[in-house]
Amino acid sequence: MSLLTRPRGSSACGASSGAALGPGPARLPAHVDVAVIGGGQAGLTTSWYLRQHDVEHLVLERDRVASSWLRQRWDSFCLVTPNWQCRLPGHGYAGAEPDGFMVKEEIIDYLEAFAGSFAVPLYEGVMVDTVAQDGGSGLVLSTARGEVHADQVVLAVGGYHSPRWSPLAAQLPPTVTQLHSSTYRNPSSLPDGAVLVVGTGQSGAQIAEDLQVAGRDVRLSVGSAPRVARFYRGRDCVAWLEDIGHYDLPVDEHPEGPEVARREPNHYVTGRDGGHDIDLRAHALDGLKLHGRLQQVRGETLSFSGDLRENLDHADATAERIKDTIDQWIEAQGIDAPPEPRYEPVWEPDGDGSAELDLAAAGVRSIVWATGFRSDWSWVEAPGFTRDGYPCHARGVCEVPGLYVLGLPWLYTWGSARFAGVARDAEHVAERIAELARIPEAVSGKSSTRHATRSGASTWGQ
Ligand SMILES: Cc1cc2nc3c(=O)[nH]c(=O)nc-3n(C[C@H](O)[C@H](O)[C@H](O)COP(=O)(O)OP(=O)(O)OC[C@H]3O[C@@H](n4cnc5c(N)ncnc54)[C@H](O)[C@@H]3O)c2cc1C
DSSP: OOOOOOOTTSGGGOTTTOOOOOOOOSSOOSEEEEEEEOOSHHHHHHHHHHHHTTOOEEEEESSOTTHHHHHSSOTTOBOSSOGGGOEETTEEOOSSOTTSOOBHHHHHHHHHHHHHHTTOOEEESOOEEEEEEOSSSSEEEEETTEEEEEEEEEEOOOSOOEEOOOGGGGGSOTTSEEEEGGGOOOGGGSOSSEEEEEOOSHHHHHHHHHHHHTTOOEEEEOOSOOBOOSEETTEEHHHHHHHHTGGGOOGGGOTTHHHHHHHOOOOBOBOGGGOBOOOHHHHHHTTOEEEOOEEEEETTEEEEOSOHHHHHHHHHHHHHHHHHHHHHHHHHHTOOOOOOOOOOOOOOOSSOSOOOEEHHHHTEEEEEEOOOEEOOOTTEESTTOOTTSOOOEETTEESSTTEEEOOOTTSSSGGGGSTTTHHHHHHHHHHHHHHHHHSTTTTTTSOOOOOOOSSSSOSSOO
8 A cells, every 4th residue: 555645746736727636545554653634734734743753644635735725715815914924834935925915826836835845644535534532542533445543633624614604594585696705716606796795704805805896796794803904104014913922922811812812703904916905995985885784684685783883993993903002012112114194984884784685676696605614523523522612622732632633713823723823833733742652651552653754755554
């Protein structure tokens, strides 16, 4: 049996090809020291650190490297975080635009190049159906290619498992095309006519802009997500916040506590065309029609909460508070940064956003639900995991010895689910794995540290 270490950059993993998966072996090894589930940035980064510790492992990916970027992002998607924050270990962003924002294909290429940089021991096309304790001190993974017993397991399956749909979706007439933001691709893939986007987290705000830029008639149901300015006083706000140490703040020290931090919607802003604010008031001046939060569906008639003003004000206030923090930092550090006038609202709604919308009269033929994602841990049978709850862990180390989780929003810091912070978490978890692996009796009664070759092909499982 040979381990699949598919050469990176081959057509089988081409970013734009959509990619046939490598065949992989018919059966997986019956035992591995460490199984990493997920071939996204978290799984690959874990593999990189495990190699540093010479811990033998496998990465099992149900689809292909960077699959969530390829399959769950729209065509014009680009990073919201600046490229310099892409700091995977040994593979920091090295392109020409550190202050720019990679587009979808570039992000996939970046991850593929990372995977190729250390020949990750990866099996693509392997879905792990369940993970359970094996009755001893290890865990057992079930897959269509056989059971795999692992001394330790890292769940690196991201935090955005299944689309969250509003129950209101089921009440809409079948004449309206409905899709979730994760399956939205581009304006021309929607039926002609007006589009309603529901939700103003990062996806909703950017998709509404994508549609509006394409000349579509767009309505947006505005929620309570905050926003952040792109640039302030001569720099990207992300750069200021990095200097201030915001991205190093452990979740336990978050002023609102871990529970709130982990549930908070992301601040909306964009990296599109070099980066700019998403100011919904400015978009309204250009024709975007804004509503309050969607509340009720009766046939073809939608009603909204009267919270539009409040939601716009809240988003602006958050952006201004972040500027206050930056101002204080600049002053305290004696930094010479050009002053900048503060934001003045450029538009006010006529009403409170609660006016009813008759879909047929307004010509709305499609709705994009940008309502976020749910967790699904139903396939992990272990204490500390509930079906759609947040797993119980301390900096990624779970209750069950040898079980770990990575890549969740605010797992440890703001950047845990982002390129910015995943390496710090993976390094920590890999150290714990290596420690446990070095204790001979601790894991399946045997020493687990063997020598995976650094050249690429593993010497085992063959
Ligand atoms: C709209 C949007 C915008 C974003 N913008 C940014 C940004 O600007 N900057 C940034 O740094 N981050 C951004 N993120 C966050 C980032 O995309 C994700 O958090 C990131 O993909 C997390 O990486 P991951 O490796 O943890 O998870 P994923 O990339 O989701 O990888 C998990 C992998 O696990 C695989 N998998 C899942 N279940 C199984 C199983 N049972 N068996 C085998 N394989 C399995 C999946 O196929 C997938 O490939 C954004 C996210 C969204 C939704």
